[in-house]
Amino acid sequence: xxxxxxxxxxxxxxxxxxxxxxxxxxxxxxxxxxxxxxxxxxxxxxxxxxxxxxxxxxxxxxxxxxxxxxxxxxxxxxxxxxxxxxxxxxxxxxxxxxxxxxxxxxxxxxxxxxxxxxxxxxxxxxxxxxxxxxxxxxxxxxxxxxxxxxxxxxxxxxxxxxxxxxxxxxxxxxxxxxxxxxxxxxxxxxxxxxxxxxxxxxxxxxxxxxxxxxxxxxxxxxxxxxxxxxxxxxxxxxxxxxxxxxxxxxxxxx
Amino acid sequence: xxxxxxxxxxxxxxxxxxxxxxxxxxxxxxxxxxxxxxxxxxxxxxxxxxxxxxxxxxxxxxxxxxxxxxxxxxxxxxxxxxxxxxxxxxxxxxxxxxxxxxxxxxxxxxxxxxxxxxxxxxxxxxxxxxxxxxxxxxxxxxxxxxxxxxxxxxxxxxxxxxxxxxxxx
Numbered sequence: 001x002x003x004x005x006x007x008x009x010x011x012x013x014x015x016x017x018x019x020x021x022x023x024x025x026x027x028x029x030x031x032x033x034x035x036x037x038x039x040x041x042x043x044x045x046x047x048x049x050x051x052x053x054x055x056x057x058x059x060x061x062x063x064x065x066x067x068x069x070x071x072x073x074x075x076x077x078x079x080x081x082x083x084x085x086x087x088x089x090x091x092x093x094x095x096x097x098x099x100x101x102x103x104x105x106x107x108x109x110x111x112x113x114x115x116x117x118x119x120x121x122x123x124x125x126x127x128x129x130x131x132x133x134x135x136x137x138x139x140x141x142x143x144x145x146x147x148x149x150x151x152x153x154x155x156x157x158x159x160x161x162x163x164x165x166x167x168x169x170x171x172x173x174x175x176x177x178x179x180x181x182x183x184x185x186x187x188x189x190x191x192x193x194x195x196x197x198x199x200x201x202x203x204x205x206x207x208x209x210x211x212x213x214x215x216x217x218x219x220x221x222x223x224x225x226x227x228x229x230x231x232x233x234x235x236x237x238x239x240x241x242x243x244x245x246x247x248x249x250x251x252x253x254x
Numbered sequence: 255x256x257x258x259x260x261x262x263x264x265x266x267x268x269x270x271x272x273x274x275x276x277x278x279x280x281x282x283x284x285x286x287x288x289x290x291x292x293x294x295x296x297x298x299x300x301x302x303x304x305x306x307x308x309x310x311x312x313x314x315x316x317x318x319x320x321x322x323x324x325x326x327x328x329x330x331x332x333x334x335x336x337x338x339x340x341x342x343x344x345x346x347x348x349x350x351x352x353x354x355x356x357x358x359x360x361x362x363x364x365x366x367x368x369x370x371x372x373x374x375x376x377x378x379x380x381x382x383x384x385x386x387x388x389x390x391x392x393x394x395x396x397x398x399x400x401x402x403x404x405x406x407x408x409x410x411x412x413x414x415x416x417x418x419x420x421x422x423x
Contacts, residue, residue, distance in 0.1 A: 070272050096267045096415065099260040160423055161333045164325060167352060168345045184340065198333030252423050 064134035218243035
């Protein structure tokens with residue numbers, strides 16, 4: 001065994017186990033112990049997979065364990081239970097995402113809400129955060145749910161609301177009979193009343209926070225107009241709303 | 255994750271994908287003779303039990319899909335709860351109708367109910383055949399019934415996985 005931190009990966013899905021083993025070994029610098037469905041193995045110094053003998057197994061003390069929920073039945077095996085329980089932290093994952101803790105899990109086990117089908121299911125930065133958190137051990141100050149990979153993302157309420165208003169505006173444009181209410185959709189007030197009552201003067205910042213990266217121009221232009229920070233020519237409003245709706249649709253579906 | 259989506263994920267992943275489908279595969283091995291176990295007892299304690307737990311929840315899932323997921327619900331919370339009455343008169347209903355049409359929500363629920371009925375029929379049919387099953391006789395009927403059950407369960411699982419964030423707005 002080397003001086004590197006150890007991570008244990010329990011996953012009977014061969015391709016995903018291999019991808020995760022390479023990620024944790026080659027990119028994140030861990031000594032990786034894996035368990036498929038019958039035996040523990042680790043990589044030798046030459047990079048070959050070796051089955052761990054009982055005496056080597058007794059020395060394993062993983063900093064963290066990544067445990068595929070579909071293989072939870074393995075936890076009933078005494079040998080597996082012993083190694084998992086010796087891990088400082090256990091993080092459950094699955095190929096379709098997990099919604100919360102299950103009764104058969106150990107106490108204080110955490111879970112990845114999103115689907116994990118391989119290395120590409122999270123960015124290297126997100127994996128790195130998890131790896132650092134494992135290394136920090138019990139002294140680590142990071143709250144587990146502040147790690148991006150473990151966080152349960154809130155629905156972007158304001159983006160959804162603006163998307164709904166865009167839909168209302170465009171549907172109203174297509175209506176043959178224009179009622180007074182429908183005619184109001186072209187006024188700034190129609191948009192701003194609900195949004196500014198909730199967000200107040202922070203609307204633009206709130207949208208920026210919910211978006212999470214550079215807000216596309218049509219969305220930013222529309223939001224700044226709603227907030228009263230800029231103008232949009234009446235002739236440009238329809239195009240701006242159409243473009244903003246497209247951008248919002250893609251963002252919300254992520 | 256909303257309560258509805260949590261129920262969907264639990265049914266799709268925990269019960270159908272990880273329990274019902276493997277239990278059906280195991281039953282095929284039992285009937286084939288590659289796994290030694292009592293066929294009817296194994297079927298009752300694995301397939302029947304899991305399906306009895308899954309089927310009522312599936313009905314609830316399809317019934318609640320439209321009321322639970324409709325974007326009309328966003329008008330009951332911030333920020334759209336502040337829309338004036340003149341907007342509330344038409345926008346929530348319009349948004350709901352657009353959503354139902356865009357995602358074919360009713361079609362998805364109807365197909366889901368039909369797939370669940372298909373699994374139910376396949377479970378009953380396999381159970382009946384297993385009650386009369388004699389290991390020394392021809393296994394074709396029983397194996398056929400189990401394969402139909404496996405296929406129906408995979409179809410239902412796939413159908414449930416088609417919904418991700420797609421339905422959310």
